Amino acid sequence: MKTPRGGGEHGHHHEALKFSSFFFMPERPRDYLVLLTRFSVLTCLIVSVSLVLRATFLSSSAQDYSSYGVRFPAKAVALPPTGSVGPINISHIQFCIAGAAETWFDRSRYTSLWWRKSTRGSVWLDRPVRIPRNHSDIRFSIPIRVSDPGWTSFRFSSSRAAVRIARIIWDSYQLNLPDVRWFVMGDDDTVFFTENLVKVLSKYDHEQMWYIGGNSESIEQDVMHAYDMAFGGGGFAISRPLAARLAAAMDGCLQRYFYFYGSDQRIAACVGEIGVPFTEERGFHQLDIRGDPFGYLAAHPLAPLVSLHHLVYLDPMFPNKNPIESLQTLMKPYSLDPHRILQQVNCHDRKRQWSISISWGYSIQIYTYFLSATELTTPLQTFKTWRSSSDGPFTFNTRPLKPDPCERPVTYFMDGAEDVRDSGTRTWYSVKDKDYGHCGNSEYARITKVKRILVTSMKTDPEYWNKAPRRQCCEVMEGTGRKKEKELSIRIRKCRTSERI
Structure with a gap:
């Protein structure tokens, strides 16, 4: 009987010979080539099987997170370079503004103060809002x-909204807008001074991982949350490479840090896992203070003004104006010389024995006696701490308002600003009562006779903040004519080589 092909005892013996032939000892040189080819095929087969098994294992491991409600990004998050070269400008920044549908129409007044056609980014809300038809308002x-609704699946301990706001960096990165170097987070009541923001970010290599912002002014806030963290209301900037890593890791971080209160805490913890430190820039202002911000803003640190937050909870910056009107007033000198806004310049009128402190574009203080440069650059404490409304401590030194009205300054606030020829500016300030009480001192009365102060200056050198910072000097110009006692003229200029304040 004929054995079927491949069957029976002889068939099994034939298959065994075929398998063993992979390892036969070659008798001719050509057989070495055959052996090498078969060995390569077997090696590739083993490697392929191993990779399939490993991928299956990893896939099953990732699915284990589903029980925690974690929603992974819909697409893989790559880490491409921006491919962008040349100096930074506003178009390289993508703003990621956190808002809420319930409060957007009111808070949008703050955003519209600084948003322009060249600004890129979005305001992220928790639900849609109806926009009026035929609208013309910029907001x-x-x-x-x-x-993205995926944020609703995460756990939280005290603030559900904080989960959504933290995840805005994920939402924003998924838009994949071209030529973005920086992602800047902020709240819908954060006011950015974008020219200065661009100037600050120009110091950093956008192809590296950077996490840049400001701390809280109240130590009780830093102790409760973190010192090495960018507070979200003041805004912070994340370079594109870090944003890519952060977007990929965000959902896992939200799950692990569900017990944190704020969105900025969650982001800071996730950035810490990536290993990137916090870089502080003193121009980002959370303004975790209560009451009158005058003392702090009138002694602004030697750094470009980048942002202001919490103004809706503070006394207006300017007397007899609401917060929005105050900001509109500040924006006028800012538009003329953005790098100089709020920069403090101090000088002494030796003839009258006066100390003068100028916060350019905002206010002027005149004292009837000499104060040192250190005292003048130390903010008057016209405010309290954010959480407990106490007298401190703060992350900077303060000096108290003296109980004697005669030891307090006569205060002037900016009324207007304009360009003058030869790339200069002129700002003028008028006296406004800060309710410091009545002083019968004759020298004090001499100051209060001055109803208007004119300040002239050259526009700030665009490279000013790229050099070692130094405060400029000022000098009082002698008046003439009938207005001599009622008007004061001050010129801001570079300090001379050996000049001291």
């Missing part, structure tokens, strides 16, 4: 997006 032209 209704700011791009509005609704956060």
Whole structure:
């Protein structure tokens, strides 16, 4: 009987010979080539099987997170370079503004103060809002997006909204806008001074991982949250490479840090896991203070003003104006010389024995006696701490308002600003009562006779903040004519080589 092909005892013996032939000892040189080819095929087969098994294992491991409600990004997050070269400008920044549908129409007044057609980014809300038809208000032209609903699946301990706001960096990165170097987070009541923001970010290599912002002014806030953290209301900047890593890791971080209160705490913890430190820039202002911000703003640190937050909870910056009107007033000198806004310049009128402190574009203080440069650059404490409304401590030194009205300054606030020829500016200030009480001192009365102060200056050198910073000097110009006692003229200029304040 004929054995079927491949069957029976002889068939099994034939298959065994075929398998063993992989390892036969070659008798001719050509057989070495055959052996090498078969060995390569077997090696590739083993490697392929191993990779399939490993991928299956990793896939099953990732699925274990589903029980925690974690929603992974819909697409893989790559780490591409921006491919962008040349100096930074506003178009390289993508703003990621956190808002809420319930409060957007009121808070949008703050965003519209600084948002321009060249500004890129979005305001992220928790749900859609209805925009009025035939609108012309700029605040209704700011791009509005609704956060991806995946944020609702995460646990939280005290603030559900903080989860959504933290995840806005994920939402924003998924838009994949071209030529973005920096992602800047902020709240809908944060006011950015974008020219200065661009100047600050120009110091850093956007192809490296950077996490840049400001701390809280109240130590009780830093102790409760963190010192080495950028507070979100003041805004912070994340370079594109870090944003890519952060977007990929965000969902896992939200799950691990569900017990934190704020969105900025969650982001800081996730950035810490990536190993990137916090870089502080003193121009980002959370303004975790209560009451009158005058003393702090009138002694602004020697750094470009980048942002202001919490103004809705503070006394207006300017007397007899509401917060929005105050900011509109500040924006006028800012538009003329953005790098100089709020920069403090101090000088002494030796003839009258006066000390003069100028916060350019904002206010002027005149004292009837000499104060040192250190005292003048130390903020008057016209405010309290954010959480407990106490007298401190703060992350900077303060000096108290003296109980004697005669030892307090006569205060002037900016009324207007304009360009003058030869790339200069002129700002003028008028006296406004800060309710410091009545002083019968004759020298004090001499100051209060001055109803208007004119300040002239050259526009700030664009490279000013790229050099070692130094405060400029000022000098009082002698008046003439009938207005001599009622007007004072001050010129801001570079300090001379050996000049001291």
